[in-house]
Amino acid sequence: xxxxxxxxxxxxxxxxxxxxxxxDPISEHNRLYWYRQxxxxxxxxxxxxxxxAQLEKSRLLSDRFSAERPKGSFSTLxxxxxxxxxxxxxxxxxxxxxxxxxxxxxGSGTRLTVV
Amino acid sequence: xxxxxxxxxxxxxxxxxxxxxxxxxxSSVPPYLFWYVQYPNQGLQLLLKYTTGATLVKGIxxxxxxFKKSETSFHLTKPSAHMSDAAEYFCAVVRIQGAQKLVFxxxxxxxxxP
Numbered sequence: 001x002x003x004x005x006x007x008x009x010x011x012x013x014x015x016x017x018x019x020x021x022x023x024d025p026i027s028e029h030n031r032l033y034w035y036r037q038x039x040x041x042x043x044x045x046x047x048x049x050x051x052x053a054q055l056e057k058s059r060l061l062s063d064r065f066s067a068e069r070p071k072g073s074f075s076t077l078x079x080x081x082x083x084x085x086x087x088x089x090x091x092x093x094x095x096x097x098x099x100x101x102x103x104x105x106x107g108s109g110t111r112l113t114v115v
Numbered sequence: 116x117x118x119x120x121x122x123x124x125x126x127x128x129x130x131x132x133x134x135x136x137x138x139x140x141x142s143s144v145p146p147y148l149f150w151y152v153q154y155p156n157q158g159l160q161l162l163l164k165y166t167t168g169a170t171l172v173k174g175i176x177x178x179x180x181x182f183k184k185s186e187t188s189f190h191l192t193k194p195s196a197h198m199s200d201a202a203e204y205f206c207a208v209v210r211i212q213g214a215q216k217l218v219f220x221x222x223x224x225x226x227x228x229p
Contacts, residue, residue: 056216
């Protein structure tokens with residue numbers, strides 16, 4: 001297992017278009033997290049999954065955002081009708097969800113630029 | 116609720132000098148604390164973590180941090196800076212029950228001068 005994989009690494013899209021990102025977590029990790037990081041800021045929590053169930057969503061996740069983890073393996077994050085304010089790095093992370101808690105393993109992120 | 120404050124958005128040191136990055140946290144429960152490093156256009160890499168036990172924790176690349184409950188601090192240090200240490204550093208706190216969401220500080224950009 002090579003860690004958490006995110007695709008694509010970079011995405012440039014025109015305002016109003018839809019985009020979808022994919023995250024493949026570490027295979028034995030039950031929990032999967034999405035974070036958003038804007039320039040000069042720390043990552044902010046968007047949502048997380050325990051297996052296939054989406055258990056919590058941040059208020060940052062507007063109606064234009066949707067995330068899925070259909071079989072408890074990979075996850076997708078879709079943004080509809082993109083806006084310039086959506087430009088950010090989208091980070092995926094996974095963990096076992098068990099204690100002791102050792103932290104997450106992060107992917108390399110998908111950098112979205114909306115023009 | 117938990118929060119993290121990193122004092123100083125930019126820190127600049129000379130190569131070979133001491134690195135000190137400051138982090139203060141707020142938590143209503145005993146915290147788990149983390150330092151992550153991020154290189155340009157990369158994800159976050161775990162440097163070190165404090166969970167329980169010894170309050171001085173050692174991490175990768177010669178970094179260490181000390182958990183001081185009385186000061187609600189978890190400052191990151193390295194005795195001698197190397198050019199390769201130039202990066203963004205994030206302190207984070209987590210409540211281990213429930214969602215185990217990491218709450219990050221705003222980050223400190225470390226610049227190393229030759």
